[in-house]
Amino acid sequence: NQKVVLITGCSSGIGLALAARIAKDEKKRFMVYATMRNLGKGEALVEAAGRTLGRTLEIKQLDVCDEVSIKACVDSLPERRVDILISNAGMGLIGPIECQSIDEMKTVMDTNFFGLVRLLKEILPDMKRRKKGHIVVISSVMGIQGILFNDVYAASKFAVEGFCESLAVQALRFNLNISLIEPGPVITEFERKVYEEGMKTDLSKADKVTADMFTNIYLKNYSQIFDTLGQTPEDIAEHTCKIITMDDPPFRHQTNTLYTPMTTLKYADPNGDLPIDTFYKMVFEHDKVFNTSLNFLKLLRWRSRKSFTLEKTEKDKN
Ligand code: NAD
Structure with a gap:
C-alpha cells in the first residue's frame, strides 16, 4: 500500500533533501522516484539516501524541459502510477532586466513554469482517471509577492501560482489535491548559483542609479538576508513531508x-x-x-x- 512519489530536480538542495527524507520514512509509506536532469550528478543523493537506495528510493532521469524524457520516465514506472508528484526543479535569475536577454528569461519561464505544465500534461490525466493524487509544487514566497531585482523569477512563480489556483477547482472534481509550498530564502546551491550569476551581470546596459542599486544595495545585502532568514533544505523537506501526509492538505503553505x-x-x-x-x-x-x-x-x-x-x-x- 505504498504511495508512489515522483520528485524533480533531486541532484541538489530541496529536491535532494526531500527525496532522502521521504524515502527514509520510518513507516516505509512511500516509494520515491527521485529524478534529475543529469544522472551523472547523482552522487550526493546516493550518499544521502544510504540504505534506502534500491528499496524505497530509485533514481531516474528526467529533464522538465524535455517532454520525451518526462514521458519515458513516467512510462518506466509500474502502471505509470504517480500518487504524489512533487514539482521542485527550478532556477533563479536576478538583476536589472536591461541586462538580461529574452533567451535567459525564457529559460527561467521554460523551467519554472512550463516544466510544471509538461509534468502535469503527462501525469494529470492518469490521476484524474484514478481519482487519486496529490500535486505538490515547490513555489516560493515570490509566487505571491515580487522582490526587487527578481522580476522574471517572481513572474515565473506567479505563473505557477495562477496556473495551480485555476487547476485546483477542476482537481477537486476528481478528488485530487494541489498544494503550493512557499519557502522564503533557503540555503542551497540555488542561492550560490544565483548570486554568482548576479555578480557576473554585465551592468553596462543599465543606468548608473540602477547599476548602483543592484550592486551596492541588493547584492551587498543578499547573503545577509539568507543568513538571517534562510531555512535549510531539510526544513523545507520536513514541512513538505507533513503536507503529503495530511488527510486534507492546504492549497498554500508558507514554510517561514x-x-x-x-x-x-x-x-x-x-x-x-x-x-x-x-x-x-x-x-x-x-x-x-x-x-x-x-x-x-x-x-x-x-x-x-x-x-x-x-x-x-x-x-x-x-
Ligand atoms: P537547487 O539549485 O539546489 O535545485 C534546483 C534543482 O533543479 C537542481 O538540482 C537543478 O539541477 C534542477 N533543475 C534545473 N533545471 C532542470 C531541468 N530542466 N530539469 C530537471 N531538473 C532541473 O535549488 P533549490 O533551492 O533546491 O531549488 C528547488 C526549488 O525551490 C526551485 O523550484 C526554487 O525555485 C524553489 N525555491 C528555492 C528557494 C531558495 O532560496 N533556494 C526559495 C524558494 C523556492
Whole structure:
C-alpha cells in the first residue's frame, strides 16, 4: 500500500533533501522516484539516501524541459502510477532586466513554469482517471509577492501560482489535491548559483542609479538576508513531508513564519501599495531601517524556532 512519489530536480538542495527524507520514512509509506536532469550528478543523493537506495528510493532521469524524457520516465514506472508528484526543479535569475536577454528569461519561464505544465500534461490525466493524487509544487514566497531585482523569477512563480489556483477547482472534481509550498530564502546551491550569476551581470546596459542599486544595495545585502532568514533544505523537506501526509492538505503553505508579516501586508491592502511602500522603506530609507528590520527579523527567528509547528497538523492531532 505504498504511495508512489515522483520528485524533480533531486541532484541538489530541496529536491535532494526531500527525496532522502521521504524515502527514509520510518513507516516505509512511500516509494520515491527521485529524478534529475543529469544522472551523472547523482552522487550526493546516493550518499544521502544510504540504505534506502534500491528499496524505497530509485533514481531516474528526467529533464522538465524535455517532454520525451518526462514521458519515458513516467512510462518506466509500474502502471505509470504517480500518487504524489512533487514539482521542485527550478532556477533563479536576478538583476536589472536591461541586462538580461529574452533567451535567459525564457529559460527561467521554460523551467519554472512550463516544466510544471509538461509534468502535469503527462501525469494529470492518469490521476484524474484514478481519482487519486496529490500535486505538490515547490513555489516560493515570490509566487505571491515580487522582490526587487527578481522580476522574471517572481513572474515565473506567479505563473505557477495562477496556473495551480485555476487547476485546483477542476482537481477537486476528481478528488485530487494541489498544494503550493512557499519557502522564503533557503540555503542551497540555488542561492550560490544565483548570486554568482548576479555578480557576473554585465551592468553596462543599465543606468548608473540602477547599476548602483543592484550592486551596492541588493547584492551587498543578499547573503545577509539568507543568513538571517534562510531555512535549510531539510526544513523545507520536513514541512513538505507533513503536507503529503495530511488527510486534507492546504492549497498554500508558507514554510517561514518570519515571512508571514510581509505577505500579510499584501492581503491587508487591496490597493497593493502597502507591501510596495514597506519594501521601498526597507531598502532605501535606509541602512538604518534595513538593519532595524533585520534585527526585528532575527528576533522573530529566535521566537519561531521554538514554535515550529503546522497549525493544521496540530488541529488534526486533537
Ligand atoms: P537547487 O539549485 O539546489 O535545485 C534546483 C534543482 O533543479 C537542481 O538540482 C537543478 O539541477 C534542477 N533543475 C534545473 N533545471 C532542470 C531541468 N530542466 N530539469 C530537471 N531538473 C532541473 O535549488 P533549490 O533551492 O533546491 O531549488 C528547488 C526549488 O525551490 C526551485 O523550484 C526554487 O525555485 C524553489 N525555491 C528555492 C528557494 C531558495 O532560496 N533556494 C526559495 C524558494 C523556492
